[in-house]
Structures are given as structure tokens and as C-alpha cells.
Amino acid sequence: MISRERILEAAARVYSKHGFRGATTRLIAAEAGVNEVTLFRTFGSKGALLEAVLEENDRGDEVNPLPDPPVDPQRELTEWVETHLERIRTLRPMLIHAISEYEERPEVADFACRGRIDVHHHITEYVTRLHELGLADRDADVSAAVTMLISAVMSDAMGRPMAPHTFPPPDEAPRRYVRCFLRAIGAPSSR
């Protein structure tokens, strides 16, 4: 039953590179070092295999959550942005194909959306608490600001490989996004 894992890993790699149509069962089997027939015996069909792959990668490992009482927003948010940038950067190829196949294979919708939605909820709660604690301007548009921060993370993770110089250097980006964000909501920037 070790084949199952090898096939799943290989399928993830091949799907990430070539998308659903391009991820032929031959390619996946070869990449896994396994006979093509084994693939069908184990998963039944190519579609079922790809569903299994996405499910496998969909576990929202909610490591590194934002702390419940915000203490040092600049530091906490920066760390959080760093973590999620890295995470999305890893998922990027799979995400891109899932999105581009959204219309043809709506069953991948969950995988393509859940990340963004969860993240939005999580960070909105954090900032709402900031707001309640008086650590942000009364009339700040926190909702739009949150959207913009998440957009920056998504856009950076997805678009940097294609247009690198439209983003700040990778090591500075998280801190600078967060600083802009905190200024936008009128929070006192720690530095």
C-alpha cells in the first residue's frame, strides 16, 4: 500500500506543472515509478485521483495563529504575513491550476477558495480586536484595509515570479506591507 502515497505525491507534482488535462495518467505513473494500471486499481479514475490530491493538500494547517489579545501588531502581523506568504507560495502552482479549471471542474472550488476565506475571517477578528482596544482610528476602513493586506499577500505569492520588480524585495515585503496596513487603519506603528 506504499504505492498510494507515491502516486499521490507524483500526481501533486505533475498536476502542479501541467494542470488537469496535462497531467496524463502515464506521466503520473512514470513519475511515481509505478505501473499505470496500479494507478487505476488504487484510485479508480484520473478524476478521483486528482480529487484525492487536492483533499490531501487542503488541510488548513492553522499553525501560527494570531494571538487573541494583540500585543505587538507590527511584529505579530509581520510574522503572520511571512508564514502565509510562504504557505501560499508553496501552494501556488496547484492553486493557479485549480482556479483556471474552476469552470470546467467546479469540484475543486473548495480548494481554490477556502484558504482565502479562512484567512480573511482570522485576520478580521484580530483587527477587530485591535479596533476595540482603541489601537486603530475610529473611522478607519478596517474591512477594506484587511482586504488590501490579504490581496498583497496573495498577489505577492502568485505574481512575484512573473513580475519581480513590481514588488518590494522578498525579505522586506512582509514588514512593509504590514506598516502600510497599520498606517491605513491609523494604528501607531511600532517602528
Add this chain to the structure above:
Amino acid sequence: MISRERILEAAARVYSKHGFRGATTRLIAAEAGVNEVTLFRTFGSKGALLEAVLEENDRGDEVNPLPDPPVDPQRELTEWVETHLERIRTLRPMLIHAISEYEERPEVADFACRGRIDVHHHITEYVTRLHELGLADRDADVSAAVTMLISAVMSDAMGRPMAPHTFPPPDEAPRRYVRCFLRAIGAPSSR
């Protein structure tokens, strides 16, 4: 020679829905109401046809540029964001496929990148002038803020269909993104 145009339009539609692999010559010919052979006689190959399609849609119609001496940043930027949101929203399906096929068909790189790069230059110039005119904070991180504003536009245009409630209502979004942006760079908000 009217077939050429019909094929180009049909190919754009089919490619937008199904991507390169899914856009079969049969489908395109049928959608164009044209014989498949005509397609090959006119464009030579499927690859050449798709290149023609992207080239056709790549014309950076630089309508509605930002004014050279900024007058009313909130209004001017909002209008600009509205325009480009609409534009990217239209290109969205084609863009998504072009991006997802970036590795397999690097010849579409231009189409996938140029928009973002041009826009970044254009808006950076505008904001730089704002900055020079003393209409923004001295120590504001204009570069990161610009990246975030563009990211918001891209993210909204590309992601809203998938996770609508993580964005402000469509009619308010441009104004609110711009307000956040102006606060981030410390510009006096007109309203």
C-alpha cells in the same frame, strides 16, 4: 477574409473557457461557424492561432491615464481604479489561463506580465509626483503602498467571483481601496 475575424473571436472565447489544451480546433471552428480546415489554412496551426489571439488582446489601450499634475488624488485614483478593475475583469479568464500555462507555453509570458508592469510604472509616476508636491508624508512607503493598491485591484478582479464576501461591495470597492491607499501614504483624504 471575414473568417479570420470570426475565428479569432471564437478562439478567444473558447480559450477563455477551456485553456490551451481544452481549446480544441474542432470546438473553435464550430464556435466560429467555420470549417476546421479553414482554421488551419488561415493560421497554420493551433499554436499560431492562439498567439494571434493573445496578441490581439494585448494592446495596452492606455485610455484614461492619470493626469500629469495631480489635482484631486482621491477622485482621479478612484476613477483610474474603476477603469482598470473593469479592464482586468474582462481579461480575467484569458489572464488566468495564460498564467497557469506560463511554464508550458512561455511565449505567453508577455501577455501575462505586461499589464501589471505597465500599470505599476504609470501609477508610480503619479504617486511620485504627489510625493514631490508635498501631498504625501515624507517617510511614507509609497512603493509598498502602490504595490498594495495594484494588488487590491488584481485580487478583486481575479478573486471576487470565487470569494465575493472577502471584498467590499463592488460599487464601493474602488473608492475604499483608494482611501486606504491615501491614508497609507499619509495624503490628506478629500472625504
Add this chain to the structure above:
DNA sequence: ACGGCAAGTAAGTAGGTACTTGCATACACA
């Protein structure tokens, strides 16, 4: 009335696709 040219039609080529079937092999446990 005729020549040229865009387009349609029918058929075929060579290859790839997901998926199946039947049989051989090897190891695991009882």
C-alpha cells in the same frame, strides 16, 4: 463567360487519451 480565390466536404494519418482485461510474479502470513 471565364479565371481566380476563399471556403466547404470527406476522408485519412499518426499519435495520444483514459481505462480494461488476462495473466504472471512475488511477498506475507497462517
Add this chain to the structure above:
DNA sequence: TGTGTATGCAAGTACCTACTTACTTGCCGT
């Protein structure tokens, strides 16, 4: 020693793919 269970192998099915060839049709200008 025997029996299941996972896997490999070879071949085959039915269908789709891009692309070609050879021939026909219909229209347009001279």
C-alpha cells in the same frame, strides 16, 4: 505449504487530437 493480496506486464478498446490531402462549390471582378 498453501493462499490471499499487491503489483507488474502486454495487449487491446474506443475515442479524441492536430493536421493533411484531394476534390468541389460558390462568388467576384473583368
